Amino acid sequence: MTLLELDHVTASYGPVQVLEGVSLTVPEGGAVGVLGANGAGKTTTLRAISGTVRTGGTIRFAGRDIRGLRPDQVAALGIAHVPEGRGTLAQLSVRENLAVGAYLRKDRRQIEKDIEYCLELFPNLRNRIGSRAAALSGGEQQMLAVGRAFMAKPKLLLLDEASLGLAPSTAKTVYEAIRRLRVDSGIAMLVVEQNANLAFSLVDTATVLETGRTVLTGTSAELKGMDEIRRAYLGG
Ligand SMILES: Nc1ncnc2c1ncn2[C@@H]1O[C@H](COP(=O)(O)OP(=O)(O)OP(=O)(O)O)[C@@H](O)[C@H]1O
Ligand SMILES: [Mg+2]
Known part of the structure; x- marks a missing residue:
């Protein structure tokens, strides 16, 4: 069943329209990639879903129209956003950041188990549990941002460039963990990623954006087999 559906979504910053028609679907438990050059509108697509940019078109989540809802209302429906540039609370400890992620939950005992997970x-993160987020390395902050989003027990995770600024081996470690999280939890994921090799290690299908428009959608295998995708995103 379809969990998230975007149909001809538009988005504007003030008078400037930057999404011209983005259409994609994420099935329940599925993982979908969003590929595209710098400025193509990947981050704006995630913002359109989480309610932080003005939008047009149709955005449906779990059978209801969520376009125009406030970010807190979208989060309460079960959508967690790991923004570009991480978004941890710098002055709070690792444990506090994880606990804040669970702030809408009441199941105290399960929250402790999920922190342990x-x-x-x-x-x-275990070694840094009492450290302030600001004192973590870039990779550790990214891990914490993903952990904090997971703590909300969302139905859908929006991930924006989880590999940005990380050493290749760290990026790989982060994606392997996200993949395990996907398998263990069944949380659906919409994954923006410049590094297409990493994206394809996690997602089943992907959508390619060009100047604010969906131009192509396919399975990972189909896209990896296309010359233009290889040239643009896979380094050959
Ligand atoms: N706050 C903003 N105000 C005005 N224009 C913006 C704003 N944020 C983004 N834009 C513009 O919207 C377009 C899409 O930006 P967006 O950040 O969605 O692209 P992106 O695909 O995520 O790019 P990148 O790969 O560099 O992260 C770009 O032309 C950008 O300049
Ligand atoms: Mg972006």
């Missing part, structure tokens, strides 16, 4: 998923 995050620390198994990201062992680096």
